[in-house]
Amino acid sequence: MDSHESSLKSYFLVFFALMALTALTVWVAFMDLGMMNNVVAMGIATIKGLMVMIVFMHLRHSPPLTILAIVVGIFWFAVLILITMSDMWTRGLLGFPGK
Amino acid sequence: METETKKKRVTYLNVAHGVKSWLFTVDHKRIGLLYLVSITLMFMLGSFFAVLIRTELLTPAGDLMSSDNYNKMFTMHGIVMVFFFLIPSIPAVLGNFLIPLMIGAKDLAFPRINLLSWYIYVIGGCFTMWAVITGGIDTGWTFYTPYSTTASISKVLVPAIGVFITGFSSILTGLNFIVTIHRMRAPGLTWFRLPLFVWAHYATSVIMILGTPVVAVTILLVGLERGLGLGIFDPKLGGDPILFQHLFWFYSHPAVYIMILPSMGVISEIICCFSRKRIFGYGFVACSSMAIAMLGFLVWGHHMFVSTQSTYTALIFSVLSMAVAIPSAVKVFNWTATLYKGSISFEAPMMYVFGFLGLFTIGGLTGLFLASVGLDVHVHDTYFVVAHFHYIMVGGALMAYLGGIHFWWPKITGKMYAEWPARIAAVLVFLGFNLTFYPQFLLGYAGMPRRYHFYPEEFQILNVFSTAGATILGLGYIMPLCYLLWSLRHGKDAPANPWLATGLEWKVDSPPTPHNFESTPTVDEEAYNYPVTPAAEAQSV
Numbered sequence: 001m002d003s004h005e006s007s008l009k010s011y012f013l014v015f016f017a018l019m020a021l022t023a024l025t026v027w028v029a030f031m032d033l034g035m036m037n038n039v040v041a042m043g044i045a046t047i048k049g050l051m052v053m054i055v056f057m058h059l060r061h062s063p064p065l066t067i068l069a070i071v072v073g074i075f076w077f078a079v080l081i082l083i084t085m086s087d088m089w090t091r092g093l094l095g096f097p098g099k
Numbered sequence: 100m101e102t103e104t105k106k107k108r109v110t111y112l113n114v115a116h117g118v119k120s121w122l123f124t125v126d127h128k129r130i131g132l133l134y135l136v137s138i139t140l141m142f143m144l145g146s147f148f149a150v151l152i153r154t155e156l157l158t159p160a161g162d163l164m165s166s167d168n169y170n171k172m173f174t175m176h177g178i179v180m181v182f183f184f185l186i187p188s189i190p191a192v193l194g195n196f197l198i199p200l201m202i203g204a205k206d207l208a209f210p211r212i213n214l215l216s217w218y219i220y221v222i223g224g225c226f227t228m229w230a231v232i233t234g235g236i237d238t239g240w241t242f243y244t245p246y247s248t249t250a251s252i253s254k255v256l257v258p259a260i261g262v263f264i265t266g267f268s269s270i271l272t273g274l275n276f277i278v279t280i281h282r283m284r285a286p287g288l289t290w291f292r293l294p295l296f297v298w299a300h301y302a303t304s305v306i307m308i309l310g311t312p313v314v315a316v317t318i319l320l321v322g323l324e325r326g327l328g329l330g331i332f333d334p335k336l337g338g339d340p341i342l343f344q345h346l347f348w349f350y351s352h353p354a355v356y357i358m359i360l361p362s363m364g365v366i367s368e369i370i371c372c373f374s375r376k377r378i379f380g381y382g383f384v385a386c387s388s389m390a391i392a393m394l395g396f397l398v399w400g401h402h403m404f405v406s407t408q409s410t411y412t413a414l415i416f417s418v419l420s421m422a423v424a425i426p427s428a429v430k431v432f433n434w435t436a437t438l439y440k441g442s443i444s445f446e447a448p449m450m451y452v453f454g455f456l457g458l459f460t461i462g463g464l465t466g467l468f469l470a471s472v473g474l475d476v477h478v479h480d481t482y483f484v485v486a487h488f489h490y491i492m493v494g495g496a497l498m499a500y501l502g503g504i505h506f507w508w509p510k511i512t513g514k515m516y517a518e519w520p521a522r523i524a525a526v527l528v529f530l531g532f533n534l535t536f537y538p539q540f541l542l543g544y545a546g547m548p549r550r551y552h553f554y555p556e557e558f559q560i561l562n563v564f565s566t567a568g569a570t571i572l573g574l575g576y577i578m579p580l581c582y583l584l585w586s587l588r589h590g591k592d593a594p595a596n597p598w599l600a601t602g603l604e605w606k607v608d609s610p611p612t613p614h615n616f617e618s619t620p621t622v623d624e625e626a627y628n629y630p631v632t633p634a635a636e637a638q639s640v
Contacts, residue, residue, distance in 0.1 A: 065281070076309045076396060083412070084345040087400070090409040 014055045021048050110513065110610045125210035126613060131196035132511070133217050134187060139580075141183040141224060144231075146573070148176035153535075153566040161553040169552035170237035171253065175230075177240025182262050183224055185496055186354060189361035190272055190307075191220070193503050194300045196511060198276060200604035200611065201294050203285025203620045208278040209271075216271040223265030230257040239550065241351070244332040244343040248324045256322055263318045266311045269357075273307030276300050285603070287622035291385070294602055294626050295378065298385040299364025302392035306353045306360075310396070314350035317343065341406050348399035356395040358492055359459075360388055362499030363430055366452055369506050370434050372600040373449035374441030375630040380433045387426035394423040404475045413472050420470035427463055431456065442630070446598070447521030451502030454529040458494025462487060465540065480550075483543025486536045494532055501528065501579060508583060509593030513610040516586040520578060527575035534568025599631040 025044050033040055053059045059070060111128045121129060151172050155163040164172070195213065199206050207213050230236055237253045238246040247255050280301050284293070321343070323329045330336025332343045371378050378384055400408055400416030434456065443449070465487040469475050478484060502525075509515055538561035543549075547558050554562070596605040603620055604611075 072305075073309060079396060080313065080346075080349050083397070083400070083415075084342070084349075086415070087341070087345065087408050087412040088339075090411040091407065092409070094410050 010055050014051050017051060018048055108608065109612060110608070111613045112513070112610050114613045123214075125206070125214050127195050127199050127207045127210065127213060128511075128611065130213050130217055131192050131194075134191040134195060134220070137217070137221060137224065138184050138188055138192065141179055144228075145176055145179035145184055146576070148172050148179065149569065150573070152176060153569040155552050156554075156562045157566050159554050159556045159559050164552070166552060167237060168235075170239075170550070171235035173550055174236050174239050175258075178227060178236070178258055178262065180492075181240055181354070182265055183220075183227065185358045185492055186269060187220060187265075187272075188358070188496070188500050189365060189503060190276070190300060190303055190357070191216075191268075193296075193365065193500075193507060194276060194303075194361060195272070197507065197604055198279060198297060198300060199283070200510075200607065200615055201297055201602055202280065202283060202288055203603050203616060203622065204279065204283040205614045205616065207275045208282060209275050212271050213275055216268040216275070219271070220265055220268040223261045223263075223268065226261030226264060227258045230254045230261065233257075241347060242318065242321060242343075243347075244321065244324075244340045247321050248332055255325060259318045259321060263315050266315045269307045270311045273304035273311075276304040277308070280304075285620050285622055291382065292622055292624075292626050293385075294364075295367035295381070295384055295388070296361075296364035299360045299367070299388045302388040303357050303360045305389075305392050306357050306395065310350040310353045310357075313346060314354075317346040317350070320346070341403065341408060344403050344406060344408075345399070348402045349396070352399040352402065353392075353395045355488075355491060356391055358496040360391060362455070362496045362503075363388065365499040365503035365506070366434060366455055367430075368600075368602070369448045369452045369502055370437055371627045371629060372506070372598050373444050373446055373452070374438050375443075376437055376441040377625070377627040377629055378433065379436035379439075380429075381626065383429050384433050387429040390426040391423060394419065394426065398423055398470075401470050401475070404472050405479045410472075417470055417472045421467065424463060424467060424470075431460055431463075445522070447516075447518060447525055448502045448506035450522055450525035451498050451505065451528075454525060454532075455495060455498040455502065458490050458498060458529075458532065462490030462494055465490065478543055480548055481543035482539040482547050482549055485549050486539035486543060489536045489539075494536070498528065498532075501525075504579070504583070506598070507604075508586070509597045510604060510609050510611070512587060512590075513593050513608075514586045514590035515593050515597060516590055517582050520582045524575050524578035524582075527571055527578065529575075531568050531571030531573070531575050535565050535572050536568070538562070538564045538568075596631075599633065601626065601628050601631055 021044050025041060028040050028044070053070065059067060111126055115124075121133065124130060124133075151164070152169070155161070155169060155172075161169065195207070198204075234254050236251070236255055236258050238251050238255060242255070242259060247259070280293075280297060320329075320331050324331050324333060324336075324338070328336070330338045332338045332340050334340065367378055367384060398416060398420040400412055401420045404413050404417075465483070468478065469484065469487060505516065505521055542558055542561050542565075545558070547554055593609040595608050597609075598605075603616075603622070606620065607615060
């Protein structure tokens with residue numbers, strides 16, 4: 001019963017935190033932070049995603065195999081982003097037109 | 100008396116009757132059959148487009164259809180065959196039917212989700228059919244931008260939504276397999292006693308779950324740019340068209356392994372059975388499936404060597420693409436070593452395996468040509484590429500699918516098919532396939548680009564060979580349809596283990612009862628404990 005009440009409390013806490021972070025995202029969107037625009041927006045989104053996974057999706061009470069499955073998903077997503085970005089970052093590195 | 104007893108036996112086929120009993124079934128075996136019928140219909144549709152393409156290419160002039168219509172034909176051939184036949188074929192039909200049987204379970208972990216995945220597949224298929232009927236799509240099956248976002252005036256979004264929806268069917272199937280294999284193995288069935296078919300499906304499921312959401316998101320982004328003008332891939336709006344190719348191939352290259360890994364599982368089962376030998380290097384074959392699944396995610400850029408992808412990244416992708424050949428080669432070498440000193444027989448499923456070994460090897464080795472940055476520039480977007488991927492997808496995946504259907508047909512239906520027509524069909528498929536696609540290697544190397552319906556006259560002779568081969572290939576596909584359907588009514592009743600094979604699925608009657616096993620079996624031996632003698636078999640059943 002205690003754990004149920006505490007989980008309800010944590011659900012509400014996370015819900016209000018998500019609302020606050022959404023408001024923060026909107027507020028930041030109207031500010032020009034230069035190169036940091038995307039970093040801040042993605043940073044807030046990452047924190048929101050983590051909160052959803054850890055609390056709403058019960059990751060903190062999950063067995064290691066479930067956590068491993070999530071970590072693998074995040075790892076392959078990182079592979080997608082990093083290798084794609086490696087293309088963006090290295091275009092023109094060799095000085096060939098179009099490469 | 101014995102026949103009467105057999106007739107009265109309750110099986111998954113006769114436990115309930117009527118259309119409703121099929122449409123609302125949660126039995127993995129019945130759902131496997133629902134998929135079998137659905138994907139066979141899709142295969143026929145895809146083949147119809149192939150017939151039109153090959154007929155058009157008989158002559159150098161584009162005289163059968165307009166350029167626009169030809170674009171639609173090869174696009175719809177690709178979309179139907181890739182997303183609605185090849186990707187679901189072995190996992191959704193044979194995987195659904197066999198995985199619970201092979202691991203000693205009564206069903207998959209989530210039977211209702213299994214049925215849901217079939218409905219999702221059908222809804223996705225309906226969207227695609229709608230696009231076919233109302234005008235078609237002409238972007239190529241790859242939905243490349245800017246064709247799919249700004250250039251094409253055909254119905255892009257409808258089949259794209261169809262592919263998007265069908266992706267969820269794939270994700271749910273993969274999820275079901277992973278949970279089932281983790282949680283529902285019979286006592287004693289440790290990971291390294293699992294049939295290699297199960298290992299292959301485990302690796303495939305990982306790709307389905309990790310990769311499919313990416314293509315779904317990519318299609319969604321295409322829809323947002325095409326429908327709402329959001330700047331994601333269009334440079335004029337601040338986007339990057341190469342980003343689309345990165346996202347698309349991150350899924351679509353591993354999708355090739357969704358097609359080929361289950362095929363490899365089928366080959367491992369059949370080759371051991373008809374060589375009467377334990378597989379050579381079980382651990383290596385099992386782990387190579389996982390290695391292929393992982394490395395397969397790191398090679399997508401070899402589709403983009405002639406795009407504006409950076410040379411640095413191209414070199415990395417080239418090296419990684421070469422690396423994925425290693426676990427693939429491990430499998431081929433181990434299968435060949437399994438044959439060594441085996442007691443080989445030439446039943447129809449084994450004929451398909453021999454076909455697979457030759458064709459997959461050619462497909463794999465020509466893949467190395469395409470993984471080489473310099474050589475790829477010469478053959479990119481030519482018929483060489485078309486021939487290469489057909490050797491993998493048709494010569495590999497489809498041969499194994501047919502081999503698997505023949506191998507497990509007695510288990511699925513309880514009927515034996517006619518052996519000699521089956522052997523002749525396997526030979527026809529092999530010969531027809533080579534006559535269709537080998538000339539395309541030559542055409543591509545000589546410079547004939549893909550996706551054009553007219554070509555210089557000097558290419559005609561090879562195109563005529565190719566179309567002639569396609570006719571033989573078509574006959575090779577029609578024959579199994581005829582004699583397998585014939586066997587349902589006229590075939591001999593199949594015993595529980597007609598091939599004297601190992602594996603739990605052969606320990607239950609053909610066709611199995613609704614819940615597979617009367618009591619949960621216990622496994623106390625390694626996989627592929629061949630040879631199985633008739634006397635030992637009689638004792639175990």
